[in-house]
Amino acid sequence: MEICLLGTGTAIPIEQHSPSGLIVRAGGKCLLFDIGPGTLGRLHLANVDCGQIDHLLLTHLHPDHTLDLATLLLVFNYAPNAERKADFPITGCRGLQDFIKRMVDLYPEVAPLSFELQLHEVHQDEFLIGEVRLRSAPTGHTADSVAFRVDDGTHSMVYSGDASPRGELARLAEGADVLVSECSFPSGWTTGDHLNADTVGEIAQNAQVKSLVIVHTYPPALIVDLVGQIRKHYEGQVQVGVDGLRLTV
Numbered sequence: 001m002e003i004c005l006l007g008t009g010t011a012i013p014i015e016q017h018s019p020s021g022l023i024v025r026a027g028g029k030c031l032l033f034d035i036g037p038g039t040l041g042r043l044h045l046a047n048v049d050c051g052q053i054d055h056l057l058l059t060h061l062h063p064d065h066t067l068d069l070a071t072l073l074l075v076f077n078y079a080p081n082a083e084r085k086a087d088f089p090i091t092g093c094r095g096l097q098d099f100i101k102r103m104v105d106l107y108p109e110v111a112p113l114s115f116e117l118q119l120h121e122v123h124q125d126e127f128l129i130g131e132v133r134l135r136s137a138p139t140g141h142t143a144d145s146v147a148f149r150v151d152d153g154t155h156s157m158v159y160s161g162d163a164s165p166r167g168e169l170a171r172l173a174e175g176a177d178v179l180v181s182e183c184s185f186p187s188g189w190t191t192g193d194h195l196n197a198d199t200v201g202e203i204a205q206n207a208q209v210k211s212l213v214i215v216h217t218y219p220p221a222l223i224v225d226l227v228g229q230i231r232k233h234y235e236g237q238v239q240v241g242v243d244g245l246r247l248t249v
């Protein structure tokens with residue numbers, strides 16, 4: 001299983017920490033998780049052609065995780081000699097169907113011309129993409145936000161999306177090879193709808209994940225020893241992700 005972090009930040013512009021997006025290649029499938037602003041440009045930098053994406057998965061519908069979806073659909077419609085013909089499956093949190101409908105109302109030119117969208121809403125669910133097993137679980141960041149787990153039969157990864165300490169992330173991530181998790185803020189920061197260095201460390205420790213990669217860092221989290229703060233709670237490997245980082249699980 002191969003993971004490429006495309007965007008490891010929030011909406012706030014910071015070098016090497018762009019808005020959310022990551023690619024997972026597993027079981028012969030190319031899965032794109034979240035598609036924040038600028039994701040298409042970073043796919044290009046990672047040598048991934050838009051046409052290679054088999055499935056898009058959306059953790060929630062905030063702009064820093066979804067804004068480039070309109071751009072992607074525009075490319076699928078109008079890329080010269082490369083219009084998408086295959087159905088495009090999108091699996092996302094509850095509210096996805098209405099979100100897409102409103103996006104097409106706003107931007108009529110992104111309504112698919114030569115392909116169909118397959119939309120699937122999930123909350124606490126289990127499903128297959130090819131031979132790859134996916135699970136979703138609520139994270140409590142919004143009423144509908146979910147995290148995803150990918151199991152290819154040998155290895156496993158979990159992507160938190162945005163998460164709160166009240167969600168099901170630790171249970172979903174149990175024993176995973178890698179947890180790519182948001183850590184919006186440093187240790188001690190009060191936040192109800194995000195994780196900080198303490199809560200993400202506790203989740204990784206409770207889940208006994210083998211390694212932890214931090215994404216979705218706000219500027220205050222990048223001027224402290226975030227890894228050191230997390231290590232006070234979590235005994236496994238931990239690193240702060242940057243745009244373009246590739247991991248083999």
Ligand SMILES: [Zn+2]
Nearest residue numbers: 060062141162
């Ligand atoms: Zn969010």
Ligand SMILES: [Zn+2]
Nearest residue numbers: 010062064162
């Ligand atoms: Zn976010």
